[in-house]
Amino acid sequence: MTRAMPLWLLLTLQTAVSAASLVVEIVAGRMLAPHVGMSLYTWTSIIAVVLAGFSAGHWWGGRLAERPVEKALSWTGGALIAAALTTAIAVNLLRLLATPLLEAVGHPVWGIAAITMAVFFLPSFFAGVPAPVLAHVSVTRAAPDQQGRALGAMFAAGAIGAIAGTLLAGFLFISWLGTSATLAVVTVTYVISGLLLFWLARSAALKIASIAALIALALSGLALATPSPCTLESNYFCIRTVDMSADPDSPVHLMVIDHLGHGMSARDVPTVMFTEHAAMLDELARRRAPRADFTSFFIGGGSYSIPRAFTEHGTGPMVVAEIDPAVTALAERDFWFDPETVTILHEDARRALLTRPDQLYDVIIGDAFTDVVVPVHLVTQEFFELARARLTEDGTFLMNVIDYEDRLQALGSIVRTMRQVFPSVEVWTQATQPDPGSRMVFVIAAGNSPSDFDEFSAPMPFRMTFGALGDQFITRIADARGQILTDDYAPIDRLIGRPD
Incomplete structure (x- = not known):
C-alpha cells in the first residue's frame, strides 16, 4: 500500500x-x-x-x-x-x-x-x-x-x-x-x-x-x-588564458573563447600580431586610414591585441563593442591591456552602431568569424548598410572571413552582399598558393575607393606577405558561388560549412 x-x-x-x-x-x-x-x-x-x-x-x-x-x-x-x-x-x-x-x-x-x-x-x-x-x-x-x-x-x-x-x-x-x-x-x-x-x-x-x-x-x-577548462566562465563564453611563452621572462598569452583562439599578445612587443587575420586587420587599417590619428570602432574585443597595438602606434580615439565584460576583464588581467586607452561598450556591436547615429569612424573593424560559428546579424546587407552609414567619407570597413579553398561560398556571398553597399570591395589573404581544400583566412576591405597598394608584409612575429586577390577572380567567385545575405535569409553556417 x-x-x-x-x-x-x-x-x-x-x-x-x-x-x-x-x-x-x-x-x-x-x-x-x-x-x-x-x-x-x-x-x-x-x-x-x-x-x-x-x-x-x-x-x-x-x-x-x-x-x-x-x-x-x-x-x-x-x-x-x-x-x-x-x-x-x-x-x-x-x-x-x-x-x-x-x-x-x-x-x-x-x-x-x-x-x-x-x-x-x-x-x-x-x-x-x-x-x-x-x-x-x-x-x-x-x-x-x-x-x-x-x-x-x-x-x-x-x-x-x-x-x-x-x-x-x-x-x-x-x-x-x-x-x-x-x-x-x-x-x-x-x-x-x-x-x-x-x-x-x-x-x-x-x-x-x-x-x-x-x-x-x-x-x-x-x-x-x-x-x-575555463579560466573564466561568463554569461556568454568559456574563456581561457593559455601561456604560449617560449621564454618565461618574455610572456606570450593566447585567449581561447569556447574552443578557438581569439587573439594572442606578447607583453614586450605589443605591435606584433600572432595571427593572420589580426596582422591583416592591423596593417590594412593603418594603411587605408585617411590620417595618422584616425578614429576606429571594433566589433568585438577579444584579447584587445589590435587596440593595444593602435595605442602604441598613436592612432586616434578607439571604441570597442565587446558584449562580454568578462572578456575585457581577462584582457586587462592577462593580456596587458589598459582599458583607459579606449572607450568600451559592453553591448552588441550592431546595437552600439545603431543607437549612436552621430558618431562616425575612419575605420570599422569586424572580427566576426570563428570557424563554423558566425553571428548572422553581422554579415547581412542591412548590417553593412549600417556600417557604411557610420563611416567617414574616406573610411574603411574591414572584416575577417574564414572559408575553405574548394568551397568559398561564404566568401563569395559576403563579397556579393558587400558589393550591394560599398563601391569598392577587396579581398586580402596570405600571398602563397593554398593547399587543396585547406582552411583559408581572408580580410575584406570595403569603402568608397580601393587601396593604393596590392601587397604588404607584416610581422607575426616572422614577416608574412599578404596580397589582394584579383578583382576578376573575386567577381567570378561572387557570381558563381555567392548569394546576397539579408536579415531575413543568411545561411552563413551552411555556407561556411566544412569540406566533406
Missing part, C-alpha cells in the same frame, strides 16, 4: 523534475562550447537529442504507468536515480569522449551530434520517465469530477518547471555556480525526487536506491573537484 500522495506533492515532483531536465539542456550548450564551439549546429544537436530522450522516456514512462501504482512509482524512482547517475558523470564523460568522437566521426557537424547523443541522451531519457507516471497517478487518485483538472495541473506543472529551469540556468546557475556545480544541483534534485518516490511506494528497494544515490552524489563531487 502506498503512502498518501496529495496532488500538491505530485505537482511539486513534476515541477522539480521538469525544471532539472531543462537546466541540463541549457547547461549542455555551455559544456559543449569548449570542445566544439557554440553554433547553430550545437544547439540543433542539443535540442534534437534532448527531445529524443524525453520522447523515449515518456514512452517508457507510459508503459510503467500501466503497472500497479507501487511498482510504477518504484520504477520511476529508479529512473530518477539513474538520471542522477548519468547527470553526475556528464562532465567527466564529455571530457573523456569529446576528442575521440570528433576524430572518429571526422565531419565536425556529425561529431557534435555524436558527442551530444553520447553524453546527454540518457539523462534526458531517464528524466522523461516520471511525467506520464505522475500524471496517471494524479488522475487515478482524483475524484471523478476532478480528473480533468488534475491532468491539466500536471501538464501546467511540467511547463512551469521547464520555464523555471530555463530561467534559472540561463540567468543564475551558470553564471554564479558554473556548469559542474549546476549539474550537482540537478543531481541532488533527481536524488531527492527519486528517493521520495521509493518512500511513497513503500518500496523494499529503498536501501539499494539510497546506495545508488550516494554513488551519484560522490560522482557529482568528483566532477566538482575536476579542474574547469
Whole structure:
C-alpha cells in the first residue's frame, strides 16, 4: 500500500523534475562550447537529442504507468536515480569522449551530434520517465469530477518547471555556480525526487536506491573537484588564458573563447600580431586610414591585441563593442591591456552602431568569424548598410572571413552582399598558393575607393606577405558561388560549412 500522495506533492515532483531536465539542456550548450564551439549546429544537436530522450522516456514512462501504482512509482524512482547517475558523470564523460568522437566521426557537424547523443541522451531519457507516471497517478487518485483538472495541473506543472529551469540556468546557475556545480544541483534534485518516490511506494528497494544515490552524489563531487577548462566562465563564453611563452621572462598569452583562439599578445612587443587575420586587420587599417590619428570602432574585443597595438602606434580615439565584460576583464588581467586607452561598450556591436547615429569612424573593424560559428546579424546587407552609414567619407570597413579553398561560398556571398553597399570591395589573404581544400583566412576591405597598394608584409612575429586577390577572380567567385545575405535569409553556417 502506498503512502498518501496529495496532488500538491505530485505537482511539486513534476515541477522539480521538469525544471532539472531543462537546466541540463541549457547547461549542455555551455559544456559543449569548449570542445566544439557554440553554433547553430550545437544547439540543433542539443535540442534534437534532448527531445529524443524525453520522447523515449515518456514512452517508457507510459508503459510503467500501466503497472500497479507501487511498482510504477518504484520504477520511476529508479529512473530518477539513474538520471542522477548519468547527470553526475556528464562532465567527466564529455571530457573523456569529446576528442575521440570528433576524430572518429571526422565531419565536425556529425561529431557534435555524436558527442551530444553520447553524453546527454540518457539523462534526458531517464528524466522523461516520471511525467506520464505522475500524471496517471494524479488522475487515478482524483475524484471523478476532478480528473480533468488534475491532468491539466500536471501538464501546467511540467511547463512551469521547464520555464523555471530555463530561467534559472540561463540567468543564475551558470553564471554564479558554473556548469559542474549546476549539474550537482540537478543531481541532488533527481536524488531527492527519486528517493521520495521509493518512500511513497513503500518500496523494499529503498536501501539499494539510497546506495545508488550516494554513488551519484560522490560522482557529482568528483566532477566538482575536476579542474574547469575555463579560466573564466561568463554569461556568454568559456574563456581561457593559455601561456604560449617560449621564454618565461618574455610572456606570450593566447585567449581561447569556447574552443578557438581569439587573439594572442606578447607583453614586450605589443605591435606584433600572432595571427593572420589580426596582422591583416592591423596593417590594412593603418594603411587605408585617411590620417595618422584616425578614429576606429571594433566589433568585438577579444584579447584587445589590435587596440593595444593602435595605442602604441598613436592612432586616434578607439571604441570597442565587446558584449562580454568578462572578456575585457581577462584582457586587462592577462593580456596587458589598459582599458583607459579606449572607450568600451559592453553591448552588441550592431546595437552600439545603431543607437549612436552621430558618431562616425575612419575605420570599422569586424572580427566576426570563428570557424563554423558566425553571428548572422553581422554579415547581412542591412548590417553593412549600417556600417557604411557610420563611416567617414574616406573610411574603411574591414572584416575577417574564414572559408575553405574548394568551397568559398561564404566568401563569395559576403563579397556579393558587400558589393550591394560599398563601391569598392577587396579581398586580402596570405600571398602563397593554398593547399587543396585547406582552411583559408581572408580580410575584406570595403569603402568608397580601393587601396593604393596590392601587397604588404607584416610581422607575426616572422614577416608574412599578404596580397589582394584579383578583382576578376573575386567577381567570378561572387557570381558563381555567392548569394546576397539579408536579415531575413543568411545561411552563413551552411555556407561556411566544412569540406566533406
